[in-house]
Amino acid sequence: MRVGTGYDIHRTVEGRKLVLGGVEIPAPFGLDGHSDADCLSHAIADSILGALGLPDIGYYFPNTDPSIEGINSQEIIRKSVSLATERGYGVGNVDCTLVAEKPKIMPYLEPMRATLADSLGVDPSFVGVKATTNEKTDEIGQGLAIAAHAVCLLVPTSE
Numbered sequence: 620m621r622v623g624t625g626y627d628i629h630r631t632v633e634g635r636k637l638v639l640g641g642v643e644i645p646a647p648f649g650l651d652g653h654s655d656a657d658c659l660s661h662a663i664a665d666s667i668l669g670a671l672g673l674p675d676i677g678y679y680f681p682n683t684d685p686s687i688e689g690i691n692s693q694e695i696i697r698k699s700v701s702l703a704t705e706r707g708y709g710v711g712n713v714d715c716t717l718v719a720e721k722p723k724i725m726p727y728l729e730p731m732r733a734t735l736a737d738s739l740g741v742d743p744s745f746v747g748v749k750a751t752t753n754e755k756t757d758e759i760g761q762g763l764a765i766a767a768h769a770v771c772l773l774v775p776t777s778e
């Protein structure tokens with residue numbers, strides 16, 4: 620078995636959609652980035668790549684590539700899973716934590732879990748999605764950014 624961790628942070632900006640865990644969340648701001656800036660999905664993809672000992676998503680999806688501008692980050696997760704599949708591994712389980720001061724994330728946790736499970740190719744019971752705030756401390760606590768942590772277990776698909 621292999622385990623990997625992932626972390627990502629994006630600045631909040633006006634005039635963009637807020638997409639977290641593949642779910643569009645109504646908010647007066649979104650996250651800045653080359654893709655859809657879904658930091659939760661990026662952290663998960665990085666946890667898979669990390670478990671495989673591969674470079675991070677910036678290597679596979681460089682922000683200088685105009686062909687992937689605005690890309691749906693579920694595609695980034697699917698690509699990471701296919702890199703695992705090619706190497707004889709499947710996703711065992713994923714757990715992740717979103718750190719966001721606002722908006723209220725709780726109503727969207729289950730839709731995120733279902734969307735992420737679909738992209739990961741596993742039953743939703745193998746995906747944990749949690750959300751917390753930074754209690755108004757630091758930049759995240761002041762709403763200037765949203766961050767995410769993820770951990771992933773990969774299991775051999777053969778034998």
Ligand SMILES: [Zn+2]
Nearest residue numbers: 627657658661
């Ligand atoms: Zn990112």
